[in-house]
Amino acid sequence: MSEWVKHDLLDLQDMSKAEIEIILETAKSFKEVSSRDVKKVPALRGKTVVMLFFEPSTRTRSSFELAAKRLSADTINIAASSSSLSKGESALDTARNIEAMNVDAIVVRHSSSGVPQVLSKNLNASVINAGDGCRSHPTQALLDMFTIQEKLGRIGGLKVAILGDIRHSRVARSNIWGLTTMGAEVTVCGPSTLVPPEIEDLGAKINYDIREVIRQSDVLMPLRIQMERQQQKFLPSLREYAKEFGIDKKKLELAKKDVIIMHPGPTNRGLEVSAEVADGEYSVILNQVTNGVAVRMAILYLLLGAKGKSIEGK
Amino acid sequence: MSLLIKNAVIVNADKLAKQPRDILIEKGVIKKIASSIKEEKAKTIDTKGKLVFPGLIDIHAHFREPGEEHKETIESGVMAAAKGGFTTVMCMPNTVPVIDNRSIAELVVNESHRIGLINCIPIGAITKGQNSQELTDMFELKEAGCGALSDDGKCVSDSHLMRLAMEYAKMVDILLIQHCEDHALSSGSVMNEGVTSTLLGLKGDPGLSESVIVARDIELAHYLDSRIHFAHMSLKRSVELIRAAKARGIKVTAEATPHHFTLTEDELKSFNTNAKVHPPLRTKEDVEAIKAALRDGTIDCIVTDHAPHAREDKEKDLDHAPFGMTGLETAVGLAVTELIEPRVLSWSQMAQTMSAAPAKIMGLKNKGAIQEGLDGDVTIIDPDEEWIVCEKDFVSKSNNSPFVGRKLKGRVTETIRAGKIVFQQ
Numbered sequence: 059m060s061e062w063v064k065h066d067l068l069d070l071q072d073m074s075k076a077e078i079e080i081i082l083e084t085a086k087s088f089k090e091v092s093s094r095d096v097k098k099v100p101a102l103r104g105k106t107v108v109m110l111f112f113e114p115s116t117r118t119r120s121s122f123e124l125a126a127k128r129l130s131a132d133t134i135n136i137a138a139s140s141s142s143l144s145k146g147e148s149a150l151d152t153a154r155n156i157e158a159m160n161v162d163a164i165v166v167r168h169s170s171s172g173v174p175q176v177l178s179k180n181l182n183a184s185v186i187n188a189g190d191g192c193r194s195h196p197t198q199a200l201l202d203m204f205t206i207q208e209k210l211g212r213i214g215g216l217k218v219a220i221l222g223d224i225r226h227s228r229v230a231r232s233n234i235w236g237l238t239t240m241g242a243e244v245t246v247c248g249p250s251t252l253v254p255p256e257i258e259d260l261g262a263k264i265n266y267d268i269r270e271v272i273r274q275s276d277v278l279m280p281l282r283i284q285m286e287r288q289q290q291k292f293l294p295s296l297r298e299y300a301k302e303f304g305i306d307k308k309k310l311e312l313a314k315k316d317v318i319i320m321h322p323g324p325t326n327r328g329l330e331v332s333a334e335v336a337d338g339e340y341s342v343i344l345n346q347v348t349n350g351v352a353v354r355m356a357i358l359y360l361l362l363g364a365k366g367k368s369i370e371g372k
Numbered sequence: 373m374s375l376l377i378k379n380a381v382i383v384n385a386d387k388l389a390k391q392p393r394d395i396l397i398e399k400g401v402i403k404k405i406a407s408s409i410k411e412e413k414a415k416t417i418d419t420k421g422k423l424v425f426p427g428l429i430d431i432h433a434h435f436r437e438p439g440e441e442h443k444e445t446i447e448s449g450v451m452a453a454a455k456g457g458f459t460t461v462m463c464m465p466n467t468v469p470v471i472d473n474r475s476i477a478e479l480v481v482n483e484s485h486r487i488g489l490i491n492c493i494p495i496g497a498i499t500k501g502q503n504s505q506e507l508t509d510m511f512e513l514k515e516a517g518c519g520a521l522s523d524d525g526k527c528v529s530d531s532h533l534m535r536l537a538m539e540y541a542k543m544v545d546i547l548l549i550q551h552c553e554d555h556a557l558s559s560g561s562v563m564n565e566g567v568t569s570t571l572l573g574l575k576g577d578p579g580l581s582e583s584v585i586v587a588r589d590i591e592l593a594h595y596l597d598s599r600i601h602f603a604h605m606s607l608k609r610s611v612e613l614i615r616a617a618k619a620r621g622i623k624v625t626a627e628a629t630p631h632h633f634t635l636t637e638d639e640l641k642s643f644n645t646n647a648k649v650h651p652p653l654r655t656k657e658d659v660e661a662i663k664a665a666l667r668d669g670t671i672d673c674i675v676t677d678h679a680p681h682a683r684e685d686k687e688k689d690l691d692h693a694p695f696g697m698t699g700l701e702t703a704v705g706l707a708v709t710e711l712i713e714p715r716v717l718s719w720s721q722m723a724q725t726m727s728a729a730p731a732k733i734m735g736l737k738n739k740g741a742i743q744e745g746l747d748g749d750v751t752i753i754d755p756d757e758e759w760i761v762c763e764k765d766f767v768s769k770s771n772n773s774p775f776v777g778r779k780l781k782g783r784v785t786e787t788i789r790a791g792k793i794v795f796q797q
Contacts, residue, residue: 071571148684148687148688148689148692149688149689150687151687168689169691170689170690170691170692171572171573171574171643171690171691172572172574172643172689172690173643173689175642175643176643176689190573191573191574191691192573192574192575193572193573193574194573228573231571231573254570256566256567256569256570256571257570259567259570259571260570260571
C-alpha cells in the first residue's frame with residue numbers, strides 16, 4: 059500500500075485508484091472499532107475538528123462528528139443559522155476566524171460549488187468537503203464504494219446505475235468519478251430534463267430506459283428527488299416520476315438476482331423508491347449509514363497527520 | 373495653453389500615417405497637422421517610437437455613483453479611464469438609484485464636469501427603475517445629457533415594451549442599447565452552460581439566453597425600421613445573427629469586451645469569482661467568432677464593461693458574488709496583445725473599433741479621428757512596452773480583474789483630452 063500524502067479531501071476527480079484503495083482499506087479497520095463495546099481509539103487525541111455547515115444536514119454532520127469523537131478528537135459544530143453568516147460574512151471569512159482558533163480540520167458543507175476549494179487555497183487547516191453545491195460529495199461516494207465492495211466483493215467490472223436528478227446531484231458526480239476510477243461502468247438514468255447530456259464527459263453513459271437499466275445493473279442507486287425541482291418545472295408531476303422512474307417491487311422483478319439497492323438518503327418513500335424496496339432484502343441503505351462513520355474515521359485519520367502511527371488500541 | 377505633439381505616427385481608422393507629423397492643439401481643438409510645426413509657447417511632447425491615436429472612447433462602463441461609492445466613484449472611475457487611455461466614457465445607469473430621471477442624470481453630468489479630466493456621459497435607463505414596466509421620460513433624459521438609453525444589467529424582457537421603447541426612442545432620436553439576456557433562460561446561472569458547468573456543478577447560462585434576444589430585437593428593428601445597439605456580445609450565434617441582419621440592411625450595431633475576446637469558461641475552473649461576469653465567458657469557438665466579427669466589422673466596437681466590485685463582494689462564493697470585472701486599465705494592453713499581435717486587427721482597425729466607431733454610433737461628431745478641426749482628444753500608446761497587470765497598480769477603487777498577473781504588450785503613455793494631458797505614465 060502506498061503512502062497517503064493529501065492534506066485535504068476536496069473531491070474524487072483528482073484522486074487515484076491507489077488513494078481510494080487506501081481509504082477503503084483503512085476504513086475496514088475502523089469499522090471494527092465501531093462494533094466494539096468501547097467505541098473509541100486515541101488516534102486523534104488533542105486534535106480539533108470543526109463541522110462548518112452552511113447547509114442543513116443531519117446524517118453527514120452526525121456521521122462526521124461520531125467519526126471524529128471515536129478517534130478522540132474534539133469537535134464543535136457551526137451551523138449557518140447560528141453563526142454570523144446571516145450578517146453577510148463570507149464563507150472564507152468565517153473559516154479564517156475559525157482557523158485562527160487553531161483547529162486542525164474543517165469539515166465544510168456549502169450550497170455553492172467550489173467553496174471547499176477556495177477554503178483549501180486560503181487555509182492551513184485540512185479541509186474536508188462534506189458536500190458543495192451540485193459538484194462534489196466525496197465522502198458519500200467513498201462510503202458507497204466501501205459498501206459495494208463489502209457487499210459484492212469488488213468494484214471493478216460492476217455495472218452501477220445512478221437514477222434520478224443527475225443534474226443537481228453532487229452524489230452522482232462524485233460517484234461517477236470514483237466508480238469509474240475504480241473500474242466500474244456507470245450508467246445514469248432519469249428524466250431528460252434532469253440528465254444533462256454533458257454528463258457523459260464525466261465518464262458515465264446515459265440511458266433513459268429505466269427498465270433496461272434495471273435489467274443490466276449490479277447496483278441501483280436512486281437519488282433523492284428534491285421537491286422544489288417540481289416547482290422549477292423540471293418534472294410534469296411527482297406522480298409521473300414515481301410511476302416511470304421510481305424503483306418498486308414490480309420493476310425490481312427485472313433486476314439481477316444479487317442486485318443491491320443503495321440510496322444516499324434521506325429517501326422519499328413512494329417516490330424514487332417504494333417503502334417495500336427501501337426496507338427489502340436487496341436494500342443496503344442502512345449499511346451505507348453504518349459504513350459512513352468508518353469511512354469518515356479513515357479520512358480524518360489519514361488527513362490529520364496520523365501517518366506512520368499504528369491505529370492504537372487495536 | 374496650447375499643446376504640440378512632435379513626431380506623431382498618427383493612427384486613424386482609415387489609415388496609419390507613413391510619415392511622422394506634428395500636431396498642434398489649441399483651445400481644445402486640433403488646429404494644425406503638418407510635417408513640422410514650430411510653436412514656442414506651446415507645451416511640447418515628443419512621441420518618437422509611439423503611436424498616436426484619436427482619444428479612445430468607451431461607450432460601456434459602470435461608475436457606481438450614486439449609491440455604491442465603495443466600489444467606484446465617478447472620480448475614481450474617470451481616473452481609471454484616463455490611465456487606460458480613454459478620453460470619453462459613457463456610464464451605465466444601473467446605479468442606486470437608477471439614472472432614470474433628470475436629477476440623477478444631472479448629478480452624473482455635474483460631477484464629471486467638476487472633475488474635468490475626461491468626458492463622462494451618462495446613459496439613462498430605458499424603463500423606470502430598470503424594471504421593464506414603464507418607459508422613462510426619454511426627452512427629458514436626453515435633455516439632461518444622457519447620450520443613450522439602456523437597462524444594462526437587465527434586459528428589457530417584455531417584447532411589447534421593447535417595441536414601444538424603440539418606436540419612442542426613434543422619435544426622440546436617442547440610441548437604445550440592449551443587454552441581451554432572456555432572464556427566464558439564464559436565471560440562477562453563474563457561468564456558461566456546457567461541459568465545464570456540468571463538471572463544476574455550477575448553474576449554466578445557455579448562450580441561447582443571449583441569441584434569442586438578439587434575434588428578437590433584430591426583428592423589432594426590422595419591423596420598426598429603428599436602430600438598436602447590442603451590448604457585450606459573447607456568442608458565435610449572436611455574431612451570425614448580426615452579420616445576417618447587417619447584410620439585410622437592418623440598423624444594428626454591436627460591441628464586444630476584451631474579456632470576451634480573450635478568456636473562456638475555463639477561467640471558472642479555479643472558482644475565481646473575478647471571472648464571473650455577464651454575459652458569461654464562453655467557449656474557445658465563441659472567442660474566435662468574436663475576434664472574426666471585430667475584424668470584419670460585424671461587431672463595430674470594443675467596450676470595457678468596466679464593472680468594479682469591492683473585495684468583500686467578490687470574496688463571496690460563486691453563487692453569491694456579483695457579476696463583473698474591471699476593464700478600463702487593461703483594455704489597451706489586451707487589444708494589442710490579443711488582437712494586434714496575432715494580426716487579428718491592424719492598428720487602424722484598433723483606432724476604428726476603439727474610437728471612430730463608438731464616436732459614430734453615439735453621434736459624437738467632433739471625435740473619433742485625429743484631424744484638423746476635431747476635438748483635441750489624443751491617446752498615445754507605446755506599442756512595444758510589456759507590463760504585468762498588478763493589483764496594486766489599479767487606480768480604480770476596485771481590482772476585481774481576472775487579468776491580474778498577466779503579461780501584456782502595449783501601454784498607454786499619455787492621455788490628452790481637449791489639449792490637456794490628463795494622464796502621463
